[in-house]
Amino acid sequence: MNTKEYSSEQIFKLLSEIPDPEIPVINIIELGILREVKFVDEVCVVVITPTYTGCPAMKVIEDDIKIKLKEIGIDKVKVELVLSPAWTTDWISDTAKEKLRAYGIAPPDHTSVDKKVLLGKARDLKCPLCGSKNTEMISQFGSTACKALYRCLDCKEPFDYFKCL
Amino acid sequence: MTLQEAKFEYLLRLGDSSLIIGHRLSEWCGHGPILEEDIALINIALDFVGNATSILAYAGQVEGKGRNEDDLAFMRGEREFRNLLITEQPNGDYANTIARQFLFDTYMFYLYEELKSSKDETIAAIAVKSHKEITYHLRHTSEWMLRLGDGTVESHERLQNGLNDLWMFTSEMFDMDEVDAVLIKDGIVPDLNKIKASWEKRVHEVLAEATLQIPTTTFKQKGSKEGKHTEHLGFLLAEMQYVHRAYPGAKW
Numbered sequence: 001m002n003t004k005e006y007s008s009e010q011i012f013k014l015l016s017e018i019p020d021p022e023i024p025v026i027n028i029i030e031l032g033i034l035r036e037v038k039f040v041d042e043v044c045v046v047v048i049t050p051t052y053t054g055c056p057a058m059k060v061i062e063d064d065i066k067i068k069l070k071e072i073g074i075d076k077v078k079v080e081l082v083l084s085p086a087w088t089t090d091w092i093s094d095t096a097k098e099k100l101r102a103y104g105i106a107p108p109d110h111t112s113v114d115k116k117v118l119l120g121k122a123r124d125l126k127c128p129l130c131g132s133k134n135t136e137m138i139s140q141f142g143s144t145a146c147k148a149l150y151r152c153l154d155c156k157e158p159f160d161y162f163k164c165l
Numbered sequence: 166m167t168l169q170e171a172k173f174e175y176l177l178r179l180g181d182s183s184l185i186i187g188h189r190l191s192e193w194c195g196h197g198p199i200l201e202e203d204i205a206l207i208n209i210a211l212d213f214v215g216n217a218t219s220i221l222a223y224a225g226q227v228e229g230k231g232r233n234e235d236d237l238a239f240m241r242g243e244r245e246f247r248n249l250l251i252t253e254q255p256n257g258d259y260a261n262t263i264a265r266q267f268l269f270d271t272y273m274f275y276l277y278e279e280l281k282s283s284k285d286e287t288i289a290a291i292a293v294k295s296h297k298e299i300t301y302h303l304r305h306t307s308e309w310m311l312r313l314g315d316g317t318v319e320s321h322e323r324l325q326n327g328l329n330d331l332w333m334f335t336s337e338m339f340d341m342d343e344v345d346a347v348l349i350k351d352g353i354v355p356d357l358n359k360i361k362a363s364w365e366k367r368v369h370e371v372l373a374e375a376t377l378q379i380p381t382t383t384f385k386q387k388g389s390k391e392g393k394h395t396e397h398l399g400f401l402l403a404e405m406q407y408v409h410r411a412y413p414g415a416k417w
Contacts, residue, residue, distance in 0.1 A: 028172065053294055054215020083219065084290030139201035140305050141208040149201065165297050 008037040011044065012045040018068055021060040025103040028061060032091025035082065035162070043076045044069060049087045058139050097129070101128045106150065106161040127152035128159055137139050137161075171347035172285070174230045174247065175354060176235075177202055178344075178390070180220035181248035184238055185398070186269060187213025188405050189256060198259050205305060206262075210288035212298040219291045239409035243399045245394040251334035253398040257327060260313050260320060265329030267306040268368065272338050273364040274303045288353065307371055314375025332380035337363075337387035344390075 006014075013038070018030045026095040028034045030050070037049040046065050050058050062079045069077050089108035092100075097107035106128045125135050142149040147160040184404040188208035198205025221234035232240075251269055256262045277299055279326065280292035313320040339361040341349075372379055408415075 050215075050294075052212060052215060052298060053219055053291075054211035054213070056211070082290075084286070084292045086290070086294040139205055140301060140308075141205035143202070143204070145208050145211055149204075163301070 030096035130155040171308040176224035177247040184217035186252035260323035261327035284352040336385040
């Protein structure tokens with residue numbers, strides 16, 4: 001099949017079927033990882049950006065993209081990793097945030113980086129399971145680089161919080 | 166010294182420091198004092214190694230001899246490494262690790278804050294990305310400085326000992342040479358005296374709040390800029406580079 005049969009917009013749409021390997025309820029577009037699809041000399045260039053510099057999911061995502069494109073007959077694929085502009089949790093769409101909540105992960109607030117930094121107080125977070133604000137942070141670092149660990153003091157359930165970055 | 170040579174050298178300093186301290190932290194995997202800390206330290210280790218990957222990849226491009234980030238990480242000997250001496254110091258007990266991380270995180274936090282406005286676009290992009298992560302690291306270590314310093318007699322003593330032991334490695338963080346001079350002139354890197362002032366202020370504040378004493382050691386250990394390391398780096402590299410060297414070109 002010839003690459004010219006597809007426009008970059010169509011491919012972008014197709015790639016929305018790829019879920020994030022670690023949070024499979026949202027896809028790589030909703031998460032803001034997929035930045036651009038373009039054709040350069042017959043090569044399909046897919047531009048992605050990591051959530052965290054050391055995110056181990058990037059390699060998996062790269063492979064998923066190549067497999068997906070191979071399925072529709074596009075073999076000449078180059079996946080480019082860009083760092084600028086730096087990924088921010090503000091790029092996670094509102095629909096995706098709702099999906100995160102339903103999945104049991106408290107979504108990030110719309111504030112980007114907390115500049116106050118040092119010894120900042122943990123923010124009041126709503127428990128994604130029961131909605132209570134009576135929660136506390138267990139650890140700044142959770143099951144993946146992008147999450148912190150909290151617990152709800154009412155329903156007693158631990159939950160992940162998608163950190164603002 | 167040409168701009169290209171200076172840039173390559175500087176990138177090795179940045180990248181090697183992140184790589185080595187990241188590897189040190191990864192040694193805590195499965196040994197953390199509590200589960201949350203085990204996870205936290207490994208998360209932070211991952212950030213450091215990620216940062217090193219970006220920087221060393223760029224260093225390879227700047228050098229222009231076809232070396233990639235893996236070649237630079239795994240195929241250089243200890244005298245070719247430019248990481249700060251503090252980054253290769255053994256983990257010791259948990260307080261010791263926290264002391265090391267705090268002193269280095271504070272340095273990295275202010276250094277990368279300045280590198281964000283580097284005239285070199287790639288360095289600036291990496292700095293913007295990494296600074297967000299370092300912010301979390303520094304918050305984490307600062308909190309532990311308070312918990313251990315202002316905690317029990319035992320935790321206080323251990324942390325104070327850790328600080329005393331590491332203090333002699335802090336001064337070389339701010340040493341500058343021809344490499345810095347060349348790059349400062351072009352607005353690529355900051356003057357480290359500026360970083361030093363912010364570093365001292367922050368370190369003194371946190372130590373005071375944690376009821377810790379500023380170490381009185383005046384001895385200054387240096388050498389990393391010439392590739393002269395403490396005896397610990399060789400052992401670290403032997404472990405870190407073993408697989409890559411035993412199975413050259415291996416892929417999976």
